[in-house]
Amino acid sequence: MKKDIAVIKKHHKEILRYANLFYDAITDLRFEGRAAFGKNIRAIKRIMNFFRVKFLSHLNKEDVLLSFVSRHIPKFEPMSRMLFAEHKEIRVNLEVLEFLFEGLTRERAQNKRAQMTEKLRDRGTYFTYLLQNHVRVEEEGIYKTLNEDLHPEEKKALVSDMKRTKL
Numbered sequence: 760m761k762k763d764i765a766v767i768k769k770h771h772k773e774i775l776r777y778a779n780l781f782y783d784a785i786t787d788l789r790f791e792g793r794a795a796f797g798k799n800i801r802a803i804k805r806i807m808n809f810f811r812v813k814f815l816s817h818l819n820k821e822d823v824l825l826s827f828v829s830r831h832i833p834k835f836e837p838m839s840r841m842l843f844a845e846h847k848e849i850r851v852n853l854e855v856l857e858f859l860f861e862g863l864t865r866e867r868a869q870n871k872r873a874q875m876t877e878k879l880r881d882r883g884t885y886f887t888y889l890l891q892n893h894v895r896v897e898e899e900g901i902y903k904t905l906n907e908d909l910h911p912e913e914k915k916a917l918v919s920d921m922k923r924t925k926l
């Protein structure tokens with residue numbers, strides 16, 4: 760169990776790092792202009808790929824964990840429900856970002872590109888904030904004491920539940 764929490768915390772560091780990279784990339788895209796367009800688009804593509812693969816699988820694993828926690832630790836039930844709902848919101852926002860980004864890569868008209876870039880930065884800024892906040896609440900609210908809050912047999916059950924989740 761300790762090992763699993765350590766892995767999750769490592770993922771959180773990586774997620775926060777990518778959230779910062781993402782914010783920087785959409786800001787550069789917005790302000791660096793045409794000459795750097797290709798470079799910034801490639802950077803965003805790489806970051807999006809991380810969100811689509813590693814990050815979504817993190818959310819899926821955590822969904823299993825949160826549902827377990829809300830069933831076994833009453834004091835965490837409201838928070839687990841809220842974090843679960845945030846996962847949904849995060850997924851929806853990621854889809855919106857992908858949609859905006861796809862549109863932007865296909866757009867050739869300069870004025871439309873500018874509008875879309877602006878929109879991507881606005882939505883992306885919100886997404887970055889959402890991730891940072893979400894990870895902080897999880898770390899401070901659930902993972903901090905999870906190892907002490909569960910009985911040994913509960914830990915075993917949770918670990919095996921999470922192992923069964925397909926990545």
Ligand SMILES: [Fe+2]
Nearest residue numbers: 818821893897
């Ligand atoms: Fe989460």
Ligand SMILES: [Fe+2]
Nearest residue numbers: 771821894897
């Ligand atoms: Fe998380």
